[in-house]
Amino acid sequence: AQTVTQSQPEMSVQEAETVTLSCTYDTSESDYYLFWYKQPPSRQMILVIRQEAYKQQNATENRFSVNFQKAAKSFSLKISDSQLGDAAMYFCALYNFNKFYFGSGTKLNVKP
Amino acid sequence: EADIYQTPRYLVIGTGKKITLECSQTMGHDKMYWYQQDPGMELHLIHYSYGVNSTEKGDLSSESTVSRIRTEHFPLTLESARPSHTSQYLCASSDWGPNQPQHFGDGTRLSIL
Numbered sequence: 001a002q003t004v005t006q007s008q009p010e011m012s013v014q015e016a017e018t019v020t021l022s023c024t025y026d027t028s029e030s031d032y033y034l035f036w037y038k039q040p041p042s043r044q045m046i047l048v049i050r051q052e053a054y055k056q057q058n059a060t061e062n063r064f065s066v067n068f069q070k071a072a073k074s075f076s077l078k079i080s081d082s083q084l085g086d087a088a089m090y091f092c093a094l095y096n097f098n099k100f101y102f103g104s105g106t107k108l109n110v111k112p
Numbered sequence: 113e114a115d116i117y118q119t120p121r122y123l124v125i126g127t128g129k130k131i132t133l134e135c136s137q138t139m140g141h142d143k144m145y146w147y148q149q150d151p152g153m154e155l156h157l158i159h160y161s162y163g164v165n166s167t168e169k170g171d172l173s174s175e176s177t178v179s180r181i182r183t184e185h186f187p188l189t190l191e192s193a194r195p196s197h198t199s200q201y202l203c204a205s206s207d208w209g210p211n212q213p214q215h216f217g218d219g220t221r222l223s224i225l
């Protein structure tokens with residue numbers, strides 16, 4: 001079975017500070033893909049960053065980076081220099097067997 | 113912004129009515145998905161399609177049905193709505209390839225009275 005766990009239902013960060021959102025997953029496959037999606041209030045869910053499991057190098061996209069620990073099945077998202085526009089629900093997702101499996105999400109609050 | 117559209121955005125309707133939630137994408141994606149999401153909760157896959165005339169049930173059992181007569185169109189139908197169907201329904205599409213992300217619509221918030 002494929003499972004994705006986000007243990008932090010809600011987090012807060014001060015504007016301009018750094019925050020890390022946790023995600024762990026379980027799969028018996030060696031080849032899979034991991035994603036972080038952002039869902040702002042009443043807006044479309046959009047892709048933040050993706051990681052191929054076969055790549056050891058951690059993916060980065062501007063202020064967003066991941067810490068991918070394959071052996072530990074951990075895939076955390078780091079947001080640097082947090083901005084008010086980063087406030088949203090963040091979902092971690094595992095792609096395997098032609099399907100996406102989503103975690104329960106972490107609500108990120110950004111304080112001015 | 114992704115070119116995937118869902119209508120209506122909001123729907124409040126009485127029990128027993130037949131409902132169709134529309135989803136269209138202009139990206140030519142073969143793969144399309146329907147998710148059910150309660151507020152602040154995870155997404156549950158209820159239907160997916162790999163192309164025209166292809167439909168599969170997802171991991172979460174649902175009384176809804178889908179059809180895929182055209183590549184760009186993937187409507188979801190509830191024959192007789194019940195209060196337990198109250199939720200948000202998200203449509204998504206993706207291109208072939210394991211690292212291709214899903215593009216999501218705005219969602220339909222459905223409330224059954």
